[in-house]
Amino acid sequence: MVSKIIGVAGAGSWATALSVLLAHKGYTVRMWSRHAALAKEITITRENIRYLPGVIVPPAVEVTVHIEEAVREADAVVFAVPSHAFREVLQSALPHLSGTGLIINAAKGIEEDSLRRLSQAFAEVAGPQALERYVALSGPSHAEEVGRQVPTAVVAASSSIKSAEYAQDLFMCDNFRVYTNPDVAGVELGGALKNVIALGTGIADGLGFGDNTKAALMTRGLAEITRLGITLGANPLTFGGLAGVGDLIVTCTSMHSRNRRAGMAIGRGKSLEEALAEVGMVVEGVRTTRAARRLSELYGVNMPITEQMHEVLFEGFSPETAVNKLMTRGKKHETEEVALAAAALGKSQF
Ligand SMILES: NC(=O)C1=CN([C@@H]2O[C@H](COP(=O)(O)OP(=O)(O)OC[C@H]3O[C@@H](n4cnc5c(N)ncnc54)[C@H](O)[C@@H]3O)[C@@H](O)[C@H]2O)C=CC1
Numbered sequence: 001m002v003s004k005i006i007g008v009a010g011a012g013s014w015a016t017a018l019s020v021l022l023a024h025k026g027y028t029v030r031m032w033s034r035h036a037a038l039a040k041e042i043t044i045t046r047e048n049i050r051y052l053p054g055v056i057v058p059p060a061v062e063v064t065v066h067i068e069e070a071v072r073e074a075d076a077v078v079f080a081v082p083s084h085a086f087r088e089v090l091q092s093a094l095p096h097l098s099g100t101g102l103i104i105n106a107a108k109g110i111e112e113d114s115l116r117r118l119s120q121a122f123a124e125v126a127g128p129q130a131l132e133r134y135v136a137l138s139g140p141s142h143a144e145e146v147g148r149q150v151p152t153a154v155v156a157a158s159s160s161i162k163s164a165e166y167a168q169d170l171f172m173c174d175n176f177r178v179y180t181n182p183d184v185a186g187v188e189l190g191g192a193l194k195n196v197i198a199l200g201t202g203i204a205d206g207l208g209f210g211d212n213t214k215a216a217l218m219t220r221g222l223a224e225i226t227r228l229g230i231t232l233g234a235n236p237l238t239f240g241g242l243a244g245v246g247d248l249i250v251t252c253t254s255m256h257s258r259n260r261r262a263g264m265a266i267g268r269g270k271s272l273e274e275a276l277a278e279v280g281m282v283v284e285g286v287r288t289t290r291a292a293r294r295l296s297e298l299y300g301v302n303m304p305i306t307e308q309m310h311e312v313l314f315e316g317f318s319p320e321t322a323v324n325k326l327m328t329r330g331k332k333h334e335t336e337e338v339a340l341a342a343a344a345l346g347k348s349q350f
Pocket residue numbers: 010011012013014015034035051080081082083084085089106107108109141142143144280281282284
Protein backbone atom coordinates (compact mmCIF):
# COMPACT_ATOMS: atom_id res chain seq x y z
CA MET A 1 0.00 0.00 0.00
CA VAL A 2 1.40 3.43 -0.89
CA SER A 3 0.50 6.88 0.38
CA LYS A 4 -1.30 9.53 -1.59
CA ILE A 5 -0.02 12.72 0.06
CA ILE A 6 3.69 13.16 0.62
CA GLY A 7 5.17 16.04 2.61
CA VAL A 8 8.62 17.25 1.66
CA ALA A 9 10.56 19.41 4.12
CA GLY A 10 13.03 21.56 2.18
CA ALA A 11 13.01 23.27 -1.21
CA GLY A 12 16.60 22.95 -2.34
CA SER A 13 17.91 20.85 -5.19
CA TRP A 14 17.35 17.43 -3.62
CA ALA A 15 13.94 18.27 -2.16
CA THR A 16 12.84 19.53 -5.57
CA ALA A 17 14.16 16.53 -7.52
CA LEU A 18 12.46 14.09 -5.12
CA SER A 19 9.21 16.09 -5.19
CA VAL A 20 9.17 15.99 -8.99
CA LEU A 21 9.82 12.23 -8.97
CA LEU A 22 7.01 11.64 -6.46
CA ALA A 23 4.62 13.85 -8.44
CA HIS A 24 5.42 11.87 -11.59
CA LYS A 25 4.45 8.77 -9.64
CA GLY A 26 0.99 10.23 -9.12
CA TYR A 27 1.21 11.48 -5.54
CA THR A 28 0.18 14.87 -4.24
CA VAL A 29 3.34 16.48 -2.93
CA ARG A 30 3.36 19.30 -0.37
CA MET A 31 6.78 20.89 -0.32
CA TRP A 32 7.87 23.25 2.45
CA SER A 33 10.16 26.19 1.72
CA ARG A 34 11.32 28.47 4.51
CA HIS A 35 11.58 31.29 1.98
CA ALA A 36 8.32 32.88 0.80
CA ALA A 37 9.95 34.27 -2.36
CA LEU A 38 11.16 30.81 -3.43
CA ALA A 39 7.77 29.24 -2.68
CA LYS A 40 6.06 31.90 -4.79
CA GLU A 41 8.54 31.60 -7.63
CA ILE A 42 8.16 27.81 -7.89
CA THR A 43 4.37 28.10 -7.69
CA ILE A 44 4.24 30.66 -10.49
CA THR A 45 7.04 29.51 -12.81
CA ARG A 46 6.83 25.74 -12.05
CA GLU A 47 10.62 25.75 -11.87
CA ASN A 48 13.12 26.02 -9.00
CA ILE A 49 15.48 28.32 -10.85
CA ARG A 50 17.87 28.88 -7.94
CA TYR A 51 18.37 25.21 -6.98
CA LEU A 52 17.31 23.00 -9.89
CA PRO A 53 17.02 25.00 -13.11
CA GLY A 54 15.64 23.32 -16.20
CA VAL A 55 13.38 20.83 -14.41
CA ILE A 56 9.62 21.35 -14.71
CA VAL A 57 7.84 21.11 -11.36
CA PRO A 58 4.43 19.48 -12.03
CA PRO A 59 1.21 21.06 -10.65
CA ALA A 60 0.90 18.13 -8.21
CA VAL A 61 3.72 19.75 -6.24
CA GLU A 62 2.17 22.36 -3.94
CA VAL A 63 4.61 24.71 -2.23
CA THR A 64 3.94 26.22 1.18
CA VAL A 65 5.90 28.25 3.73
CA HIS A 66 4.00 26.63 6.60
CA ILE A 67 5.52 23.35 7.65
CA GLU A 68 2.28 22.20 9.25
CA GLU A 69 0.52 22.47 5.86
CA ALA A 70 3.21 20.33 4.26
CA VAL A 71 3.13 17.52 6.80
CA ARG A 72 -0.31 17.57 8.49
CA GLU A 73 -2.16 15.17 6.17
CA ALA A 74 0.89 13.44 4.78
CA ASP A 75 1.15 9.67 4.74
CA ALA A 76 4.92 10.02 4.57
CA VAL A 77 7.29 12.96 5.00
CA VAL A 78 10.62 13.32 3.23
CA PHE A 79 13.22 15.52 4.94
CA ALA A 80 15.68 17.01 2.44
CA VAL A 81 17.24 19.91 4.32
CA PRO A 82 20.96 20.26 5.16
CA SER A 83 21.92 17.89 7.97
CA HIS A 84 22.70 20.76 10.36
CA ALA A 85 19.05 21.88 10.03
CA PHE A 86 17.50 18.41 10.31
CA ARG A 87 16.94 18.39 14.09
CA GLU A 88 15.44 21.88 14.13
CA VAL A 89 13.14 21.29 11.15
CA LEU A 90 12.07 17.92 12.59
CA GLN A 91 11.21 19.60 15.90
CA SER A 92 9.03 22.17 14.13
CA ALA A 93 7.28 19.47 12.08
CA LEU A 94 6.84 16.94 14.88
CA PRO A 95 3.67 18.33 16.53
CA HIS A 96 1.93 18.21 13.13
CA LEU A 97 3.07 14.76 11.98
CA SER A 98 0.69 11.82 12.04
CA GLY A 99 1.79 9.28 14.62
CA THR A 100 1.95 6.52 12.03
CA GLY A 101 3.42 8.02 8.84
CA LEU A 102 6.86 7.19 7.52
CA ILE A 103 9.75 9.63 8.03
CA ILE A 104 12.27 9.46 5.21
CA ASN A 105 15.48 11.38 5.69
CA ALA A 106 17.45 12.19 2.57
CA ALA A 107 20.11 14.43 4.16
CA LYS A 108 23.71 13.21 4.42
CA GLY A 109 25.67 14.37 7.43
CA ILE A 110 26.64 13.94 11.07
CA GLU A 111 25.68 16.49 13.73
CA GLU A 112 28.77 18.54 14.45
CA ASP A 113 28.23 19.17 18.17
CA SER A 114 26.54 15.96 19.31
CA LEU A 115 28.33 13.69 16.78
CA ARG A 116 25.00 12.00 16.27
CA ARG A 117 24.01 10.33 13.04
CA LEU A 118 20.66 11.69 11.84
CA SER A 119 18.70 8.60 12.88
CA GLN A 120 20.14 9.06 16.37
CA ALA A 121 19.06 12.72 16.34
CA PHE A 122 15.64 11.56 15.16
CA ALA A 123 15.36 9.09 18.05
CA GLU A 124 16.26 11.83 20.52
CA VAL A 125 13.57 14.14 19.15
CA ALA A 126 10.77 11.69 18.30
CA GLY A 127 11.59 8.94 20.80
CA PRO A 128 13.31 5.59 20.19
CA GLN A 129 9.99 3.86 19.54
CA ALA A 130 9.55 6.04 16.44
CA LEU A 131 12.72 4.62 14.83
CA GLU A 132 10.71 1.85 13.21
CA ARG A 133 9.10 4.55 11.05
CA TYR A 134 12.46 6.10 10.10
CA VAL A 135 14.12 5.43 6.77
CA ALA A 136 17.47 6.80 5.56
CA LEU A 137 17.49 7.33 1.79
CA SER A 138 21.01 7.44 0.36
CA GLY A 139 23.20 6.42 -2.55
CA PRO A 140 24.63 7.92 -5.75
CA SER A 141 21.91 10.34 -6.80
CA HIS A 142 22.63 13.86 -7.92
CA ALA A 143 19.48 15.95 -8.03
CA GLU A 144 20.41 17.34 -11.44
CA GLU A 145 20.32 13.82 -12.94
CA VAL A 146 17.29 12.54 -10.99
CA GLY A 147 15.50 15.68 -12.23
CA ARG A 148 16.29 14.61 -15.82
CA GLN A 149 15.08 11.07 -15.07
CA VAL A 150 18.51 9.57 -15.62
CA PRO A 151 18.56 5.91 -14.44
CA THR A 152 19.62 5.97 -10.79
CA ALA A 153 19.87 3.38 -7.98
CA VAL A 154 19.67 4.21 -4.27
CA VAL A 155 19.17 2.46 -0.96
CA ALA A 156 16.44 2.79 1.69
CA ALA A 157 17.69 1.79 5.13
CA SER A 158 15.55 1.14 8.16
CA SER A 159 15.60 -1.00 11.27
CA SER A 160 12.11 -2.04 10.14
CA ILE A 161 12.07 -4.01 6.88
CA LYS A 162 8.39 -3.00 6.49
CA SER A 163 9.31 0.69 6.53
CA ALA A 164 12.26 0.18 4.16
CA GLU A 165 9.97 -1.66 1.73
CA TYR A 166 7.32 1.05 2.03
CA ALA A 167 9.92 3.65 1.04
CA GLN A 168 11.09 1.36 -1.76
CA ASP A 169 7.54 1.21 -3.16
CA LEU A 170 7.07 4.94 -2.69
CA PHE A 171 10.05 6.01 -4.81
CA MET A 172 10.67 3.11 -7.15
CA CYS A 173 9.95 3.68 -10.86
CA ASP A 174 11.50 2.81 -14.23
CA ASN A 175 14.37 5.25 -13.77
CA PHE A 176 14.76 5.20 -9.98
CA ARG A 177 15.63 1.82 -8.51
CA VAL A 178 15.54 1.42 -4.73
CA TYR A 179 17.24 -1.33 -2.73
CA THR A 180 16.57 -1.95 0.96
CA ASN A 181 19.19 -2.41 3.69
CA PRO A 182 18.70 -2.91 7.45
CA ASP A 183 22.09 -1.28 8.24
CA VAL A 184 21.02 2.30 9.04
CA ALA A 185 24.39 3.15 10.64
CA GLY A 186 26.38 2.00 7.62
CA VAL A 187 24.12 3.75 5.12
CA GLU A 188 24.19 7.02 7.08
CA LEU A 189 27.95 6.92 7.66
CA GLY A 190 28.72 6.05 4.04
CA GLY A 191 26.56 8.92 2.78
CA ALA A 192 28.07 11.44 5.19
CA LEU A 193 31.75 10.50 5.12
CA LYS A 194 32.13 10.28 1.33
CA ASN A 195 31.63 14.06 1.23
CA VAL A 196 34.93 14.59 3.07
CA ILE A 197 36.75 12.49 0.47
CA ALA A 198 34.93 14.30 -2.37
CA LEU A 199 36.24 17.61 -1.07
CA GLY A 200 39.69 16.00 -1.18
CA THR A 201 39.39 14.72 -4.75
CA GLY A 202 38.08 18.14 -5.74
CA ILE A 203 41.20 19.72 -4.24
CA ALA A 204 43.36 17.22 -6.14
CA ASP A 205 41.56 18.18 -9.38
CA GLY A 206 41.96 21.88 -8.57
CA LEU A 207 45.69 21.35 -8.05
CA GLY A 208 45.85 19.79 -11.52
CA PHE A 209 46.62 16.25 -10.41
CA GLY A 210 45.39 13.29 -12.42
CA ASP A 211 43.26 10.19 -12.28
CA ASN A 212 45.87 8.22 -10.31
CA THR A 213 45.58 10.68 -7.43
CA LYS A 214 41.80 10.55 -7.51
CA ALA A 215 41.73 6.75 -7.49
CA ALA A 216 44.19 6.68 -4.59
CA LEU A 217 42.12 9.13 -2.54
CA MET A 218 38.88 7.29 -3.26
CA THR A 219 40.28 3.86 -2.43
CA ARG A 220 42.14 4.90 0.70
CA GLY A 221 39.17 7.13 1.60
CA LEU A 222 36.90 4.10 1.45
CA ALA A 223 39.34 2.24 3.70
CA GLU A 224 39.12 4.90 6.40
CA ILE A 225 35.34 5.25 6.04
CA THR A 226 35.04 1.48 6.46
CA ARG A 227 37.33 1.48 9.52
CA LEU A 228 35.28 4.13 11.28
CA GLY A 229 32.02 2.53 10.16
CA ILE A 230 32.96 -0.89 11.50
CA THR A 231 34.05 0.68 14.79
CA LEU A 232 30.68 2.42 15.10
CA GLY A 233 28.79 -0.82 14.52
CA ALA A 234 28.08 -0.71 10.78
CA ASN A 235 28.06 -3.77 8.51
CA PRO A 236 31.30 -3.73 6.45
CA LEU A 237 29.37 -4.99 3.39
CA THR A 238 27.35 -1.76 3.29
CA PHE A 239 30.49 0.17 2.29
CA GLY A 240 30.76 -1.96 -0.85
CA GLY A 241 27.20 -0.94 -1.77
CA LEU A 242 25.36 2.06 -3.16
CA ALA A 243 25.62 4.16 0.01
CA GLY A 244 29.34 3.34 0.28
CA VAL A 245 31.52 2.99 -2.78
CA GLY A 246 28.60 3.91 -5.08
CA ASP A 247 28.10 7.35 -3.61
CA LEU A 248 31.85 7.81 -3.18
CA ILE A 249 32.36 7.27 -6.92
CA VAL A 250 29.63 9.68 -7.99
CA THR A 251 30.53 12.43 -5.55
CA CYS A 252 34.28 12.26 -6.19
CA THR A 253 33.92 12.32 -9.97
CA SER A 254 30.75 14.21 -10.88
CA MET A 255 30.66 17.76 -12.17
CA HIS A 256 27.41 18.11 -10.22
CA SER A 257 28.93 17.46 -6.80
CA ARG A 258 28.85 20.50 -4.54
CA ASN A 259 31.57 18.96 -2.36
CA ARG A 260 33.87 18.24 -5.27
CA ARG A 261 33.29 21.71 -6.74
CA ALA A 262 34.09 23.38 -3.41
CA GLY A 263 37.29 21.29 -3.23
CA MET A 264 38.27 22.30 -6.78
CA ALA A 265 37.95 25.97 -5.88
CA ILE A 266 40.17 25.45 -2.81
CA GLY A 267 42.70 23.53 -4.92
CA ARG A 268 42.82 26.49 -7.30
CA GLY A 269 43.71 28.78 -4.39
CA LYS A 270 40.35 30.05 -3.10
CA SER A 271 39.67 30.29 0.64
CA LEU A 272 37.01 28.05 2.19
CA GLU A 273 34.60 30.99 2.42
CA GLU A 274 35.19 31.92 -1.23
CA ALA A 275 34.68 28.30 -2.29
CA LEU A 276 31.40 28.01 -0.37
CA ALA A 277 30.15 31.27 -1.85
CA GLU A 278 31.07 30.05 -5.34
CA VAL A 279 29.05 26.82 -4.91
CA GLY A 280 26.07 28.60 -3.30
CA MET A 281 24.46 25.40 -2.01
CA VAL A 282 25.10 23.26 1.04
CA VAL A 283 28.57 21.65 1.10
CA GLU A 284 28.01 18.97 3.74
CA GLY A 285 31.60 17.73 3.77
CA VAL A 286 32.85 20.84 5.57
CA ARG A 287 30.93 20.19 8.80
CA THR A 288 31.33 16.44 8.36
CA THR A 289 35.12 16.84 8.29
CA ARG A 290 34.96 18.31 11.79
CA ALA A 291 32.59 15.60 13.04
CA ALA A 292 34.55 12.76 11.44
CA ARG A 293 37.84 14.01 12.86
CA ARG A 294 36.37 14.16 16.35
CA LEU A 295 34.90 10.66 15.97
CA SER A 296 38.25 9.33 14.77
CA GLU A 297 39.95 10.80 17.84
CA LEU A 298 37.22 9.60 20.19
CA TYR A 299 37.36 6.04 18.91
CA GLY A 300 41.06 5.87 18.08
CA VAL A 301 40.47 5.22 14.38
CA ASN A 302 43.25 6.29 12.03
CA MET A 303 41.77 8.57 9.32
CA PRO A 304 44.71 10.28 7.61
CA ILE A 305 42.78 11.82 4.70
CA THR A 306 40.13 13.24 7.02
CA GLU A 307 42.93 14.55 9.24
CA GLN A 308 44.57 16.34 6.31
CA MET A 309 41.22 17.72 5.14
CA HIS A 310 40.79 19.18 8.63
CA GLU A 311 44.21 20.82 8.43
CA VAL A 312 43.47 22.35 5.03
CA LEU A 313 39.93 23.53 5.81
CA PHE A 314 40.37 24.76 9.38
CA GLU A 315 44.03 24.96 10.35
CA GLY A 316 45.51 27.03 7.54
CA PHE A 317 47.68 24.33 5.93
CA SER A 318 48.09 24.42 2.17
CA PRO A 319 46.68 21.61 0.00
CA GLU A 320 50.23 20.94 -1.26
CA THR A 321 51.43 20.35 2.31
CA ALA A 322 48.50 17.97 2.91
CA VAL A 323 49.34 15.95 -0.20
CA ASN A 324 52.99 15.78 0.82
CA LYS A 325 52.08 14.59 4.32
CA LEU A 326 49.81 11.87 2.94
CA MET A 327 52.42 10.67 0.44
CA THR A 328 55.29 10.55 2.95
CA ARG A 329 53.49 8.79 5.81
CA GLY A 330 55.12 5.68 7.27
CA LYS A 331 54.94 2.47 5.26
CA LYS A 332 51.71 0.50 5.59
CA HIS A 333 50.25 -2.89 4.80
CA GLU A 334 47.15 -2.26 2.67
CA THR A 335 44.47 -4.13 4.66
CA GLU A 336 46.00 -4.16 8.14
CA GLU A 337 43.96 -1.36 9.73
CA VAL A 338 40.60 -2.46 8.32
CA ALA A 339 41.34 -5.96 9.64
CA LEU A 340 42.09 -4.51 13.07
CA ALA A 341 38.82 -2.56 13.06
CA ALA A 342 36.96 -5.73 12.03
CA ALA A 343 38.60 -7.65 14.86
CA ALA A 344 37.28 -5.06 17.29
CA LEU A 345 33.76 -5.38 15.82
CA GLY A 346 31.07 -5.40 18.47
CA LYS A 347 33.13 -3.51 21.03
CA SER A 348 31.79 -0.07 20.09
CA GLN A 349 29.76 1.78 22.71
CA PHE A 350 28.45 4.41 20.26
N1 LIG B 1 21.67 17.91 -4.13
C1 LIG B 1 21.81 16.59 -4.30
O1 LIG B 1 22.05 16.12 -5.41
C2 LIG B 1 21.68 15.68 -3.14
C3 LIG B 1 21.66 16.17 -1.85
N2 LIG B 1 21.54 15.30 -0.81
C4 LIG B 1 21.51 15.79 0.56
O2 LIG B 1 20.30 16.52 0.76
C5 LIG B 1 20.49 17.55 1.73
C6 LIG B 1 20.03 18.87 1.15
O3 LIG B 1 20.94 19.16 0.10
P1 LIG B 1 20.59 20.06 -1.17
O4 LIG B 1 19.18 19.90 -1.58
O5 LIG B 1 21.65 19.76 -2.15
O6 LIG B 1 20.82 21.49 -0.57
P2 LIG B 1 20.54 22.90 -1.24
O7 LIG B 1 21.63 23.81 -0.82
O8 LIG B 1 20.24 22.73 -2.68
O9 LIG B 1 19.18 23.34 -0.54
C7 LIG B 1 19.07 23.43 0.82
C8 LIG B 1 17.65 23.85 1.18
O10 LIG B 1 17.55 23.83 2.59
C9 LIG B 1 17.19 25.13 3.04
N3 LIG B 1 17.86 25.39 4.29
C10 LIG B 1 19.13 25.77 4.50
N4 LIG B 1 19.37 25.94 5.79
C11 LIG B 1 18.20 25.68 6.42
C12 LIG B 1 17.79 25.72 7.77
N5 LIG B 1 18.64 26.05 8.74
N6 LIG B 1 16.51 25.40 8.04
C13 LIG B 1 15.67 25.05 7.08
N7 LIG B 1 15.99 25.01 5.78
C14 LIG B 1 17.24 25.32 5.46
C15 LIG B 1 17.62 26.09 1.95
O11 LIG B 1 16.86 27.28 2.00
C16 LIG B 1 17.32 25.25 0.72
O12 LIG B 1 15.95 25.31 0.40
C17 LIG B 1 21.99 17.52 2.09
O13 LIG B 1 22.17 16.78 3.26
C18 LIG B 1 22.61 16.78 0.90
O14 LIG B 1 23.80 16.09 1.26
C19 LIG B 1 21.44 13.97 -0.99
C20 LIG B 1 21.45 13.44 -2.23
C21 LIG B 1 21.56 14.25 -3.41
